[in-house]
Amino acid sequence: MQWTVRLEMTTSAGEVTTTELVTISRPAVVSTLAEVGLMLDETKALLAKLQAGMLCGQVAAYAAHHRACAACGVLQPLKDRRTRRLQTLFGTVEVEAPRFKLCCCRQPAPMAEATVSPVCALLTARCTPELERVQAELGARTSFRDGARILEALLPVSPTNHESLRTRTHAVALQLEADDRQAAAEITAVRDDTAKAAAADASRPVVMLDGAYIRAVPGQQTRNFEAICGKVEREGQPTRRFALVRSVAEQPHALLRAALRDQGWREGDAVTAISDGDPALPALVRSATGGPVQYILDWFHLSMRVQHVEQVIRGLCALELPPLGPLDRAQTDVERLRHLLWNGHHEKACEALGRITSWAQDIIVLNIPVVDAKARRLVARCAELRSYIESNEGALIDYGQRSRADKPISTSRAEGTVNQLVSARMNKRQQMRWSPRGAHRVLQVRAAVLDGQFGHPAIQLAA
Numbered sequence: 001m002q003w004t005v006r007l008e009m010t011t012s013a014g015e016v017t018t019t020e021l022v023t024i025s026r027p028a029v030v031s032t033l034a035e036v037g038l039m040l041d042e043t044k045a046l047l048a049k050l051q052a053g054m055l056c057g058q059v060a061a062y063a064a065h066h067r068a069c070a071a072c073g074v075l076q077p078l079k080d081r082r083t084r085r086l087q088t089l090f091g092t093v094e095v096e097a098p099r100f101k102l103c104c105c106r107q108p109a110p111m112a113e114a115t116v117s118p119v120c121a122l123l124t125a126r127c128t129p130e131l132e133r134v135q136a137e138l139g140a141r142t143s144f145r146d147g148a149r150i151l152e153a154l155l156p157v158s159p160t161n162h163e164s165l166r167t168r169t170h171a172v173a174l175q176l177e178a179d180d181r182q183a184a185a186e187i188t189a190v191r192d193d194t195a196k197a198a199a200a201d202a203s204r205p206v207v208m209l210d211g212a213y214i215r216a217v218p219g220q221q222t223r224n225f226e227a228i229c230g231k232v233e234r235e236g237q238p239t240r241r242f243a244l245v246r247s248v249a250e251q252p253h254a255l256l257r258a259a260l261r262d263q264g265w266r267e268g269d270a271v272t273a274i275s276d277g278d279p280a281l282p283a284l285v286r287s288a289t290g291g292p293v294q295y296i297l298d299w300f301h302l303s304m305r306v307q308h309v310e311q312v313i314r315g316l317c318a319l320e321l322p323p324l325g326p327l328d329r330a331q332t333d334v335e336r337l338r339h340l341l342w343n344g345h346h347e348k349a350c351e352a353l354g355r356i357t358s359w360a361q362d363i364i365v366l367n368i369p370v371v372d373a374k375a376r377r378l379v380a381r382c383a384e385l386r387s388y389i390e391s392n393e394g395a396l397i398d399y400g401q402r403s404r405a406d407k408p409i410s411t412s413r414a415e416g417t418v419n420q421l422v423s424a425r426m427n428k429r430q431q432m433r434w435s436p437r438g439a440h441r442v443l444q445v446r447a448a449v450l451d452g453q454f455g456h457p458a459i460q461l462a463a
């Protein structure tokens with residue numbers, strides 16, 4: 001049995017041209033399941049021929065249309081026939097790119113090129129935007145090598161090497177970053193007071209930030225470097241992610257500004273930022289907004305440190321000691337700590353920590369060998385929590401009240417973003433090492449892919 005696939009092209013003038021693409025043969029009576037239906041190799045060959053046929057026809061029609069002088073309509077004389085190669089998802093196609101002598105009705109400037117090449121003007125890049133987008137998306141989702149293998153396995157695309165995937169991912173990242181810088185520069189201030197009042201009433205955008213460490217390639221100054229990941233949330237809006245490696249981002253604050261802009265933020269609007277105690281993170285938000293920022297210390301990170309104190313006291317109480325006055329009093333205070341911090345009484349919490357420390361020191365004086373190490377650990381944990389509270393004093397709030405109002409109090413959602421952006425592509429494979437620049441660029445594309453920006457037709461990715 002034999003099947004022939006033909007491509008029939010009909011021009012706008014109604015002329016029909018038929019080209020034979022492929023012929024597929026099979027025994028009249030197949031003997032195995034493997035012989036049933038179209039095979040991958042046949043499909044790839046068919047797609048490549050179909051693409052070449054369609055593209056060459058389109059480009060030839062384009063060149064023919066532009067051969068007529070735009071001013072007088074006379075056909076411009078052919079100077080020579082050249083070719084151009086265009087990489088597509090369905091193979092690299094060589095197309096004719098004829099050059100025409102400029103019509104004599106148009107006086108070229110002295111020394112100026114007196115020829116025109118409409119096809120070269122059309123093919124502004126070496127690849128189609130679609131190929132660039134698919135390569136970049138694969139490069140952001142999986143390793144460059146795996147991405148190249150997937151493409152090669154399924155499509156007649158060329159080139160299929162991983163360098164090509166890396167180059168395209170980087171190119172798209174640069175484009176995304178440039179778009180963000182432009183969007184950041186275009187943000188306008190809220191001018192009239194009514195709009196300002198309306199903005200204050202509406203839910204504020206909440207920026208949740210978290211850091212992640214990425215293993216560096218040999219030759220970098222450090223073994224690890226930090227990537228800042230985050231998301232901007234606002235009621236009724238889809239979440240917008242962003243990520244950056246500060247040392248290589250051209251304008252780190254512009255990336256955050258662009259994310260805020262997408263959530264309807266305007267210059268001067270208040271923003272809420274939640275992060276752990278790292279002072280670099282709120283500083284980034286301040287430099288991005290240049291306006292009021294309510295900074296909240298992440299409840300999860302605070303709660304973890306309270307838990308460290310609770311664990312030590314539980315260990316002490318489990319020792320089955322004879323009744324110890326100082327231990328009982330310390331336990332009572334530890335039990336109040338979480339409640340005090342949750343309700344925004346951080347000064348009272350610090351007083352309680354001071355008392356716990358002094359009870360613990362009273363226990364150390366008793367010189368009981370099994371207790372000594374644990375009591376010392378209690379002192380150390382209390383000191384840690386206290387200095388954490390003191391260094392983040394301005395960022396402690398009434399978490400209970402905010403939580404009851406159904407507003408976010410934790411970066412746990414930002415940590416999810418870290419997992420999506422960094423861990424899944426950069427940490428889990430232990431052998432993977434990154435240059436700060438390479439990681440930064442892949443993160444730009446990953447954030448865009450996860451936000452669904454790649455499905456958006458408005459994004460023009462090819463250069």
Ligand SMILES: [Zn+2]
Nearest residue numbers: 069072103105
């Ligand atoms: Zn002319």
